[in-house]
Amino acid sequence: MRAGVHFIAVDFVNADAAGGSLDELLTQLKEAVVWVYRHAAEFGGDKSRIHLAGHSSGAHLSALLLETDWLAEFNIPLDVLKSGICCSGLYDLDSVSRSGRNQYIRFTPDVVARLSPARHANRIHCPLVLAYASLDSAEFQRQTLDFATRCKIAGGSAQILRCEGYNHFEAIETLANPFGALGRAALMLIGVEPLPSA
Numbered sequence: 001m002r003a004g005v006h007f008i009a010v011d012f013v014n015a016d017a018a019g020g021s022l023d024e025l026l027t028q029l030k031e032a033v034v035w036v037y038r039h040a041a042e043f044g045g046d047k048s049r050i051h052l053a054g055h056s057s058g059a060h061l062s063a064l065l066l067e068t069d070w071l072a073e074f075n076i077p078l079d080v081l082k083s084g085i086c087c088s089g090l091y092d093l094d095s096v097s098r099s100g101r102n103q104y105i106r107f108t109p110d111v112v113a114r115l116s117p118a119r120h121a122n123r124i125h126c127p128l129v130l131a132y133a134s135l136d137s138a139e140f141q142r143q144t145l146d147f148a149t150r151c152k153i154a155g156g157s158a159q160i161l162r163c164e165g166y167n168h169f170e171a172i173e174t175l176a177n178p179f180g181a182l183g184r185a186a187l188m189l190i191g192v193e194p195l196p197s198a
Helices: 022-043 057-066 070-074 093-097 109-114 117-123 138-153 171-176 181-190
Strands: 050-055 081-087 128-133 158-163
Touching: 022 050, 022 057, 022 070, 050 057, 050 171, 050 181, 057 081, 057 117, 081 171, 081 181, 093 109, 117 138, 128 138, 128 171, 128 181, 138 158, 158 181, 171 181
Parallel strands: 050 081, 081 128, 128 158
Antiparallel strands: none
């Protein structure tokens, strides 16, 4: 708030509770974005300056939010999301569908095709930071770099950010620090310089 930025932490149901439906998780997050857009003025926010960040499964879902046709689905501006940070996500569900996650997520060919953001990179039209931890597994790193390549081929703006010395669970903690890797990236996307510490 000292930098004039509101932070909203959005939760979503776990896959088990959703009966293995990734669509249910995505629907909840879409509704959250719409709520923020429609109620921003009530908490002193600016509905024309909504930025997004997500980590791990949240990064996958954030990428899907960045690809959403907001005008067609909710009658709000297509560019409601001004930028995005996706950290340590998996963006093509093919390999995920062949992992242990298929025990609690309902992967079908349709789900893999529709909900693999790397396959629809041309739908992202805002600045995007694709981050990963240097100690992430090889698949997280590979998918991040592949998604960035696909975004660039599609004409988008995708910057790669490697969080050096962090593991999969630690990298997101740098978002809370205005001088951390993700915190600095977020403020730059928003257009705010971090203030010196008190």
